[in-house]
Amino acid sequence: MxxxxxxxxxxxxxxxxxxxxxxxxxxxxxxxxxxxxxxxxxxxxxxxxxxxxxxxxxxxxxxxxxxxxxxxxxxxxxxxxxxxxxxxxxxxxxxxxxxxxxxxxxxxxxxxxxxxxxxxxxxxxxxxxxxxxxxxxxxxxxxxxxxxxxxxxxxxxxxxxxxxxxxxxxxxxxxxxxxxxxxxxxxxxxxxxxxxxxxxxxxxxxxxxxxxxxxxxxxxxxxxxxxxxxxxxxxxxxxxxxxxxxxxxxxxxxxxxxxxxxxxxxxxxxxxxxxxxxxxxxxxxxxxxxxxxxxxxxxxxxxxxxxxxxxxxxxxxxxxxxxxxxxxxxxxxxxxxGANPLCGALSVEDFELASIKVFPNPFEDTIQISSEKELLEIQIVDILGNSNRVKLNADYTIDTSSLSSGIYFLKLKTDTTVQTFKLVKK
Missing domain, CATH: 3.40.50.880 (Class I glutamine amidotransferase (GATase) domain)
Structure with missing residues (x-):
């Protein structure tokens, strides 16, 4: 045994x-x-x-x-x-x-x-x-x-x-x-x-x-x-x-x-x-x-x-x-x-395209948006493509206090266009 x-x-x-x-x-x-x-x-x-x-x-x-x-x-x-x-x-x-x-x-x-x-x-x-x-x-x-x-x-x-x-x-x-x-x-x-x-x-x-x-x-x-x-x-x-x-x-x-x-x-x-x-x-x-x-x-x-x-x-x-x-x-x-795409080549001045304006840039804890058209969708994407859907406040501001410093792409969609703004957070 x-x-x-x-x-x-x-x-x-x-x-x-x-x-x-x-x-x-x-x-x-x-x-x-x-x-x-x-x-x-x-x-x-x-x-x-x-x-x-x-x-x-x-x-x-x-x-x-x-x-x-x-x-x-x-x-x-x-x-x-x-x-x-x-x-x-x-x-x-x-x-x-x-x-x-x-x-x-x-x-x-x-x-x-x-x-x-x-x-x-x-x-x-x-x-x-x-x-x-x-x-x-x-x-x-x-x-x-x-x-x-x-x-x-x-x-x-x-x-x-x-x-x-x-x-x-x-x-x-x-x-x-x-x-x-x-x-x-x-x-x-x-x-x-x-x-x-x-x-x-x-x-x-x-x-x-x-x-x-x-x-x-x-x-x-x-x-x-x-x-x-x-x-x-x-x-x-x-x-x-x-x-x-x-x-x-x-x-x-x-x-x-x-x-x-x-x-x-x-x-x-x-x-x-x-x-x-x-x-x-x-x-x-x-x-x-x-x-x-x-x-x-x-x-x-x-x-x-x-x-x-x-x-x-x-x-x-x-x-x-x-x-x-x-x-x-x-x-x-x-x-x-080819050539450098310069994805982060940013101006410190405000962005303005068509009827939409985004400021300030660089930003800290808040982004202000001015638009003549209704915004149907808002999205913030970082340099690596991570997407963050954000809420637009009644005064057309976005709270960005949770974002870390770096380069971001703000995508704004209206009924006729999709516009992308390159921004940087301090």
Whole structure:
């Protein structure tokens, strides 16, 4: 009987152990450090060493946890010894299922970490195992409460955006996406998983140069713009390129340009009133042209020192890059030279257009509107497309005390027109 009991207990331990595999390098004693927040998006091939040094330095000698759904301990020695940055430990968890992701020991390790890295693989594994459970809570707590640095490559990059391509029905090629933006494989999750600063309304993509994913990514933005009636945003990296986002919103781009064509791309639906695709319906090739300026893209070469950047706090300020216009006509993708859309290029004088006047600008806690026509709808949208419906008071003022400082778009609809005003709150 005792042998049978021991055999049963051993079998039970094996079943539990099969939910994840752990690889540990370094100290087993937890440490507390002066870690810093940030996010690192790596394009999907070999990691750029200087970007990874940036990532490890954020941990300030603390503990690094690597989460993956396949593979083994490839990051352990690389992080612990190869980059010359002193850290306390590296622990890799190869997660097999949701039970492994929510194991109390795994969750505690995530909570104790100062840096978390997602490896590549199949992003739907990460979505299936980590979303809508205690691991999702632990990751968001790590980012927004503990304020640790987080990052990932390939599939690990793809899940970092507030919106994401889930790969629930398999991979998606540019050809399939452009031919039918509502093909089942155009599977998108929206603001229901990770909440990382500056990425809340951004959809990310990797392996941008091999294969060419510009068209596919454009379709994802088109879907978001169509389904939500809000401007959409994206960040993408060529395979050997990384974007490292500082707490102030500046995303510094690492790569080996000019020796290699290594770029990061920052995409946004153009900041015009009619920004949505002309044709984005099931079974029909996408048309999103808008005078050849549907998507404004800042293309930034990645350098060994990461000197070039794009500012995600305003989506218009950058260094070292060039603006491009992307458009799609009946499923055919086109890229041409472009210019900064200057979405936040504001005058401090009052706005006046047709019969509507909005003032002051900049504003503080109140916006005053003067209109000769009845206002049927009022909406305030921030720079990332977050929409806020507001109430117009009897004296034609809007209470904006709940809004944080930044750039906003005030949309006013009458029976004949829709007018958009660019405003800034002090």
């Amino acid at each position: 005792r042998k049978i009991t021991l055999l049963f207990l051993f079998s039970l331990q094996c079943v539990v152990a099969q939910n994840y595999t752990e690889y540990h390098t370094g100290s087993s004693t937890d440490v507390t450090t002066n870690h810093q927040p940030g996010a690192c998006l790596m394009g999907g091939a070999s990691e750029h060493d200087n970007a990874m040094i940036w990532f490890l330095n954020k941990a300030d000698g603390g503990d690094v946890v690597v989460l993956r759904a396949s593979g083994s301990d490839g990051y352990n020695d690389y992080f612990y010894t190869d980059l010359g940055v002193t850290i306390n430990s590296v622990t890799t968890f190869v997660i097999d299922n949701a039970a492994g992701a929510t194991d109390p020991y795994v969750l505690q390790s995530v909570a104790n970490a100062e840096a978390i890295w997602f490896a590549g693989g199949d992003q739907y594994d990460y979505v299936s195992y980590f979303k809508d459970n205690a691991m999702e809570d632990a990751l968001n707590n790590f980012v927004n409460v503990k304020q640790g640095v987080i990052g990932g490559t390939s599939a690990g990059l793809a899940i970092l955006g507030g919106s994401y391509f889930s790969a629930q029905y398999g991979t998606l090629t540019t050809e399939v996406a452009l031919s039918n933006p509502y093909h089942p494989r155009v599977a998108i999750g929206e603001n229901d998983f990770l909440n990382i600063p500056y990425l809340s309304n951004v959809i990310t993509d990797s392996h941008y140069d091999d294969p060419d994913r510009r068209g596919r990514h454009s379709v994802l933005l088109a879907r978001l713009a169509t389904d939500n009636s809000a401007r959409s945003f994206g960040i993408a990296c060529n395979e050997y390129t990384a974007v490292c986002i500082e707490p102030d919103g500046k995303g510094y781009v690492y790569g080996d340009y000019p020796a290699y064509d290594e770029f990061a791309y920052f995409l946004q639906a153009n900041c015009v009133t009619d920004f949505e695709p002309e044709t984005c319906v099931s079974g029909t090739p996408l048309t999103w042209d808008r005078n050849n300026e549907a998507i404004k893209v800042y293309k930034v070469p990645g350098t060994n020192t990461g000197v070039n950047y794009f500012d995600l706090s305003n989506w218009e300020t950058g260094s070292g890059g060039e603006w491009r216009n992307w458009s799609i006509e009946a499923g055919t993708f086109t890229s041409t030279a």
